[in-house]
Amino acid sequence: MSTDIDVDLVVLGLGPGGELLATEAARSGLRVVGVDERLVGGECPYFGCVPSKMVVRAANALAEARRVTGLAGGAEVSPDWGVVHARIRDEATDDWDDGVAVERLERAGVRFVRGHGRLVAPGVVEVGGTRYVAARGVVLNTGTSPDAPPVAGLADTPFWTNRDVLRTAELPASMVVVGGGAIGAELAQAFARFGTRVSLVESAPRVLAPEEPEASAVVARALSADGVQLVTGATIGSVAHADGRFTVAVTDAEGTALELSAERLLVAAGRRPNLTDIGLEAVGLDPDAGAVDTDLRMRAGERLWAIGDITGKGAYTHMSMYQARIALRDITGAEGHRAEYHAVPRVTFTDPEVGSVGLTEEQARDAGIDVAVGVAPLEESARGWIARAEGVVKLVKDRDARYLVGATSVGPAGGEVLSLLAAAVHARIPVSTLRGMPFAYPTFHRAVEAALEDLRQ
Numbered sequence: 023m024s025t026d027i028d029v030d031l032v033v034l035g036l037g038p039g040g041e042l043l044a045t046e047a048a049r050s051g052l053r054v055v056g057v058d059e060r061l062v063g064g065e066c067p068y069f070g071c072v073p074s075k076m077v078v079r080a081a082n083a084l085a086e087a088r089r090v091t092g093l094a095g096g097a098e099v100s101p102d103w104g105v106v107h108a109r110i111r112d113e114a115t116d117d118w119d120d121g122v123a124v125e126r127l128e129r130a131g132v133r134f135v136r137g138h139g140r141l142v143a144p145g146v147v148e149v150g151g152t153r154y155v156a157a158r159g160v161v162l163n164t165g166t167s168p169d170a171p172p173v174a175g176l177a178d179t180p181f182w183t184n185r186d187v188l189r190t191a192e193l194p195a196s197m198v199v200v201g202g203g204a205i206g207a208e209l210a211q212a213f214a215r216f217g218t219r220v221s222l223v224e225s226a227p228r229v230l231a232p233e234e235p236e237a238s239a240v241v242a243r244a245l246s247a248d249g250v251q252l253v254t255g256a257t258i259g260s261v262a263h264a265d266g267r268f269t270v271a272v273t274d275a276e277g278t279a280l281e282l283s284a285e286r287l288l289v290a291a292g293r294r295p296n297l298t299d300i301g302l303e304a305v306g307l308d309p310d311a312g313a314v315d316t317d318l319r320m321r322a323g324e325r326l327w328a329i330g331d332i333t334g335k336g337a338y339t340h341m342s343m344y345q346a347r348i349a350l351r352d353i354t355g356a357e358g359h360r361a362e363y364h365a366v367p368r369v370t371f372t373d374p375e376v377g378s379v380g381l382t383e384e385q386a387r388d389a390g391i392d393v394a395v396g397v398a399p400l401e402e403s404a405r406g407w408i409a410r411a412e413g414v415v416k417l418v419k420d421r422d423a424r425y426l427v428g429a430t431s432v433g434p435a436g437g438e439v440l441s442l443l444a445a446a447v448h449a450r451i452p453v454s455t456l457r458g459m460p461f462a463y464p465t466f467h468r469a470v471e472a473a474l475e476d477l478r479q
């Protein structure tokens with residue numbers, strides 16, 4: 023026999039968006055239940071953005087110290103993984119304990135339930151024998167889990183995912199990283215800077231394959247300069263683990279067979295949406311669809327909203343929080359913007375960083391847009407040259423509409439330079455207006471001015 027409890031709203035999964043939405047909904051006076059089977063806040067604070075960016079920050083400090091030679095004299099650098107591990111454990115994650123987050127949620131008035139939740143009918147979620155019957159409805163924010171490719175032998179080995187690598191107290195002497203997406207590229211470079219011997223294996227012809235080829239080329243050079251062995255266009259034949267070492271049999275793009283051996287194997291080959299065990303079929307949705315379809319108010323069905331990675335609109339914390347605010351307005355009947363996806367910004371925190379927004383050149387052409395492209399190497403800008411920085415700004419213009427539909431900025435502050443470009447793409451600012459702006463000298467973002475000039479070619 024299950025118990026029924028009447029509430030206004032159930033938030034199933036408390037990733038960054040769900041936590042925000044549950045908190046704000048409770049503050050607005052709704053009776054809210056928040057359900058999570060793991061840690062309140064989701065992947066980002068405990069196993070994702072925050073700890074990975076602490077690693078990146080520390081690794082970049084090492085790299086910057088090494089740049090003293092040739093710019094300002096000499097510097098001795100002695101990497102100590104223990105320092106960054108202690109920061110992640112003590113400052114970022116409270117030793118992977120969400121007590122503070124739970125208390126914050128409950129102080130806002132949310133009833134927190136730890137456990138695995140499932141939809142059993144429209145507006146009804148069951149957790150451990152209790153059914154929460156929600157008058158307004160249910161918000162899904164169940165996020166993703168690390169996926170592993172179907173490689174022979176892999177499943178039988180103690181490979182790492184992001185959830186292990188960001189908890190480790192010991193720096194591995196060597197590591198093979200499978201996947202040259204954002205997770206793989208960021209962590210491969212950072213660990214190499216700490217002194218781990220890293221091989222990065224990517225099946226696509228280039229790292230950061232969804233980004234502009236110019237961006238991938240800069241990042242590939244940076245990874246190689248940091249000592250990362252890059253194997254792109256790779257096919258992994260098998261993985262084995264014996265005597266404390268992994269052996270990864272790989273065929274590279276030229277068909278050459280390689281055997282990579284390392285103390286650790288990090289699999290960063292994509293994510294699986296947590297959709298198959300949440301009762302989607304009970305509300306008429308397909309659990310195998312790969313994403314939950316939502317309208318521009320984040321509605322996914324009868325008394326149902328979905329936000330975050332499971333919507334397939336960009337697996338980023340800022341998108342989860344953006345969508346949370348939109349869903350919350352719909353639930354509470356407040357006025358405000360609906361979802362717009364033509365200018366989704368994203369930053370890969372390699373050094374140099376890759377910031378991008380909107381469409382790449384290829385995506386714009388595939389969408390049938392008459393495209394003009396402007397490219398400016400960062401090293402040709404005054405600040406790029408002074409800093410000895412490598413990078414690029416690339417602009418994608420819709421010739422008919424005369425505004426930018428996409429942009430990429432790669433450089434030491436590529437993610438920050440992006441803000442100007444994100445505003446331009448989001449607000450569809452005419453290129454002629456951008457050309458009329460003065461650009462402060464000598465900044466990295468002056469490369470935007472040069473790329474605007476290049477658009478004329």
Ligand SMILES: Cc1cc2nc3c(=O)[nH]c(=O)nc-3n(C[C@H](O)[C@H](O)[C@H](O)COP(=O)(O)OP(=O)(O)OC[C@H]3O[C@@H](n4cnc5c(N)ncnc54)[C@H](O)[C@@H]3O)c2cc1C
Nearest residue numbers: 035037059060064065070139165166330331337338339342
């Ligand atoms: C290593 C790494 C680095 C990243 N770096 C960045 C970055 O720099 N910038 C950025 O924007 N994004 C980054 N991301 C992505 C970011 O972490 C996610 O986009 C973000 O967490 C948003 O996810 P979400 O809101 O969909 O839910 P998630 O964070 O995935 O949380 C979902 C929650 O739902 C819970 N849950 C799932 N199913 C159930 C169920 N049936 N019952 C109860 N609870 C359930 C889970 O326990 C989890 O707590 C990174 C990710 C990783 C892995």
Ligand SMILES: NC(=O)c1ccc[n+]([C@@H]2O[C@H](COP(=O)([O-])OP(=O)(O)OC[C@H]3O[C@@H](n4cnc5c(N)ncnc54)[C@H](O)[C@@H]3O)[C@@H](O)[C@H]2O)c1
Nearest residue numbers: 171201202203204205206223224225290291292337369370
């Ligand atoms: N800075 C950020 O915003 C940031 C950082 C990390 C993660 N994230 C988010 O998390 C998501 C997941 O990141 P991710 O890097 O795991 O996934 P991803 O999908 O971005 O990249 C996975 C990579 O693994 C490769 N791959 C897949 N199977 C392979 C195989 N068998 N052998 C070799 N390579 C293989 C793919 O070609 C791809 O390039 C990203 O899509 C992103 O949205 C964001």
